[in-house]
Amino acid sequence: MPEPLSITATPGPHLAAHKKPRTKKIAVRPVASKFEFVASDPGGKPDPNARQFIRSYVMRGKNTKRHRDDSQRRTVPRASKSVPKARPSDAPAQIEAVPATEATQSLCHDSVEDIAIQALCLPGIMRVPSDLELFHFATPLDKSSRYLIFRCKPPMYSPPLSNPSDMLGFTTVKESMYPVEWCFQYDPEKVCWFRWLLEDHTYLQSVLFMVSAFQDHIDTVNDNHVGGLRGFSARTQSRFKNTIQLLQEKIQDHETQIEDTTVSVVATLAMVADAAGDAAGFKAHVIGLKEMVRLRGGLGGLNHNRQLQIKLCRVDLGWSMASGSKPEIYNNKLSWEPFFEMALTTNSLPYNRPSPSGIQSVVELWDYRLKNAFTDLQDFAHMANSLIPGHKKLRPELFQEIMLSIQYRLLLLEYPSGIHPLEESIRIGLLSFESTLFLHTPKLGLKLKSERFYCQLHECIERIHVDGPEVADIKLWLLLVGSIIVFQGNETWLVESINELSGDQPWSEVRKRVKRVMWVDIVHDEPGRHAFETAKQGRVV
Known part of the structure; x- marks a missing residue:
């Protein structure tokens, strides 16, 4: 690396007139015989050693104790010089050769502004690239x-x-x-x-x-x-x-x-x-x-x-829900047995199953295939709520097995809505709930665009007969999940149903009720509260 700028400190004649205070001796740096190079970095700034020496020379005498007899201090006249404004085109090269004698005289007699111009500093602030x-x-x-x-x-x-x-x-x-x-x-x-x-x-x-x-x-x-x-x-x-x-x-x-x-x-x-x-x-x-x-x-x-497999399965789920067709990409054999019971023993899942909620008595009455799919998705929601606070995540292979197992079982099932309205509404509601995890984030307000799916869920919910608090909680859960991902949120029948089931309860109490069914806090809290408040106020989303 080239040597920094060398400067020889030669006292001017005005310094000899000062007897007090005693001046500090300045070490004389050797002067090169021919040239001294001023090195700059890629940003156009001079070498740190050179800048430090220039700064120390400029500040000589600035911080010394003032003499009592100011009348004896001699003012050195300095010619007024106009300092040219620096332009981008005037930016110097990274390395510039300056004769040593000229550099010494310039730093001894020029103004501070002149020294700043000679310090090879580029104008403005250099933007750091992203x-x-x-x-x-x-x-x-x-x-x-x-x-x-x-x-x-x-x-x-x-x-x-x-x-x-x-x-x-x-x-x-x-x-x-x-x-x-x-x-x-x-x-x-x-x-x-x-x-x-x-x-x-x-x-x-x-x-x-x-x-x-x-x-x-x-x-x-x-x-x-x-x-x-x-x-x-x-x-x-x-x-x-x-x-x-x-x-x-x-x-x-x-x-x-x-x-x-x-x-x-x-x-x-x-x-x-x-x-x-x-x-x-x-x-x-x-x-x-x-x-x-x-x-x-x-x-x-x-x-x-x-x-990429998960991405394809998301497309398959979206198309099946939009068209009503059976899965077309995934064609492997499925097991109707509970997935989590097997996964807990073979994959060491970081999950402790909570105690059964009050709705379990109703779930036990369903077809075992729907019951197992419901329990698996409920267990996944509980596990997600336990993992998120610690920023823990599942292995992608395990996550894929969970989602595919639940998703395709629900797509292959179907119940006559006129005979089993609760079971069919649960099947469609579980697909809606899974889509908030797997298809569209509720944060953006995106809805499923299938009119067939909309009418199917609406018809099934309307046919549910509430004969106990457990069924009431399930129906309220279906209404809120539907408001998040399927319905517009301001339909008259929807607003009336939510108000009828919630009564005078605040959101905190309603949230406890829907969490007994299944709920992922990080995904559903905000849009669920918004849907509930919209129904309470009767205003358009």
């Missing part, structure tokens, strides 16, 4: 695109938000698209999402489209409009067209048409179409995914990527 600017993505990104990618980075843990408009400011869109990720942990060696952003142009564009679409929804929420992802902005439509064009190129290539990134892109498009209420687009993407999974040898062909 971490994402250090990565080379699959294609160059502008500032707005990098901002969207930043919004999609997965957090380790995020607390719940009471205001949906805070979603993009506090947490990430990725948490909105994958609401269960607070519940299962990542395997750092197998997480490939960010690597794909650096390697696959199509996947990168699909992520930009997804986040841009949810940004449009956030802007809609802030403008007090209620609904799904409708009316995409011109920016989002452009990203969608780019994604479709790149996806078609991948599908036409036999080497890339069924690779993991291609499957993930189609799944992303399907989930956005579902959230936007685009039934035709959702159906087209599901058909494509079904064929891709078949060509991969079934869902087991993706065992190396559990997160």
